[in-house]
Amino acid sequence: MSNHDPPQLFLIDGYALIYRAFFAMISRPLRTTKGENTSAAWGVVNFLLRLREKYRPDYVAWVNDAGTSFRTERYPQYKSTREKLDQELQADFDRSLERVCSLLDAFRVPLVAIRGYEADDVIGTLATAGAARGLRAVIVSGDKDFYQLIGPNVFLLNPGRGGPAAVDEAWVDESNASERLGVPPGQVVDFLALVGDTSDNVPGVKGIGGKGAQKLLSEYGDLDSILAHAPELTAKRSREALLAQADNARLSRELVTIKRDVPVELDVNDLRLQEPDREAVIRILSELEFYSLARKLGEGDAVANGDVKDSAMVQTTELPASADDWLALDDQPGLAVTIVDDAEDLPALVERLRSAPLVALDTETSSLEPHDAELIGLSLAASPTEVWYLPFGHRPPIGELAAPAPVKNLPPVTDFACAPLYRLLTDPTVPKAGHNLKYDLQVLRGAGVELAGARYDSMLASFVLDPGRRSHAIDTLSLEHLGRPMQGYEDVAGKGKGQISCAEVPIPTAAAYCGADSGTVLALHDFFAPSLSEMAMEPLLREIEMPLVEVLVAMEWTGIGIDPALFARLGSELGGDLRRLEAEISRAAGCELNVNSPRQLAVVLFEKHQLPVLKKTKTGPSTDADVLDQLAAMGHELPRLILEHRELQKLKSTYVDTLPER
Incomplete structure (x- = not known):
């Protein structure tokens, strides 16, 4: 029984998706504790789960390039300008490809590759055949070349991309197909023949850009007509470029045209969406250290300790049966942060924190430079899910006089009314934790508080366990080890000219943002503890790294002379x-x-x-x-x-x- 009427055939441009996932976090790739780059695998896993849950295709195929295509034979410079990855990145990418292939097998997604053809041509052939049979062919890719295929029963899904330079998912059909390039699908080939494609080293006609190509196609309809009327053009630059580079235009048209006659048969029975091989998925997720997913899929404590050696040991009695259940596995409940803006509530809060084995804290400030930073707010956590936020310096973005209601802050932390909090922070017998505590120590010093009892720093814990990793940022660690994405500063304060200061961020928003950091510190503390013990790194963290924090704080606070x-x-x-x-x-x-x-x-x-x-x-x-x-x-x-x-x-x-x- 089909999920849709007419049935939907999803054709995935495999390498395009892998490249996007791999490069989306290139500056801060996800890595296992052994150093394996898992960015591409993470992107593919999440895409496959989203594909099953959101679109529920009837048929699906993952299509890869295979060997050298006719384009390279026709034009040896085709794609020749692409810079080669360095040795380390190439090794990371090759290993990522192996992992993706294993994931496709585990999810039972068929892989299609025809020797001597690019994925574009295989997809073009399968999409054309599917549409002819009455299927809705959906091409999953962000490649602009595919716009030439859009038509009745052929659609394009740009899957988007996460990471710092995020791109939203977009559905393209005949109604909006001209928005990206400014021409309809029937003119895409001729448009690309004129403008060329630097990423594939398609020459095009130098001197003609996107707007020029749009204008020419609007006036003359197609490339052949444009070339035939080239001597008549009044624009000197376009006329001379077309007359001198007509052969390049025709060559480029040949290179950008997607073939629709590749020797491949469309057997929909082989492409029917199947349930994943759950034990295989669990095994791979544990190897990739996607523990939050794997743990919820039934591996329990064995995965949490990284001690999964035999997939036969995996318990699968409570595995989800549907795609909805699979996607819901990684949903995290929202963290409820309690706002404390009345000094009378501080004694009870301090009493609870003093009973906690470890108190995590995080500061919200006016500057990344601790010497210049004013304390805007402070979050405190007694457990990963028990968090409070204390506002000290918030203000309305439109000014106090114009605000509909005053913003309620606590008095300064050194005020007598905040004495219970002050005593807690300066008490060396109360163990405290943070992420990059060196910064928070200096901020609190600037606010008149000498923080005492610093015992744990999740950034340093990550460092002693994996000093070679590129990033120890808390959002990266949370996503990689806990499976929980975190808000960035731009998510709460905006970006560019519209960005507001930390003090102007509404207190509930700041509380959720800042509180998540404190809660995550304690969650990472629990996560890293077994590894620190197993690798005998806990003494290094406790006896060397943590005492060094206060030394570095003193050095940075004093500063150095320059020449x-x-x-x-x-x-x-x-x-x-x-x-x-x-x-x-x-x-x-x-x-x-x-x-x-x-x-x-x-x-x-x-x-x-x-x-x-x-x-x-x-x-x-x-x-x-x-x-x-x-x-x-x-x-x-x-x-x-x-x-x-x-x-x-x-x-x-x-x-x-x-x-x-x-």
């Missing part, structure tokens, strides 16, 4: 490096470019060079650091140079030019 003459020389050298980079950027861009103008960058990157748009803002394609980082990792030179320029510019403006003035 003004040296900084002046560094500023001059960096200025020269920046001018050199600006010249290289103009060369790579093919025009003069103001690197400090996001609008100019967007035009050059996404219109002139036709790089993929990874994230959009209200004003157009984003050119933030995460987007440029991903584009650079894909092998594009211009984003790499812009990133290098931004890094040097930040080094000069933030440190070299600024420190002598402090």
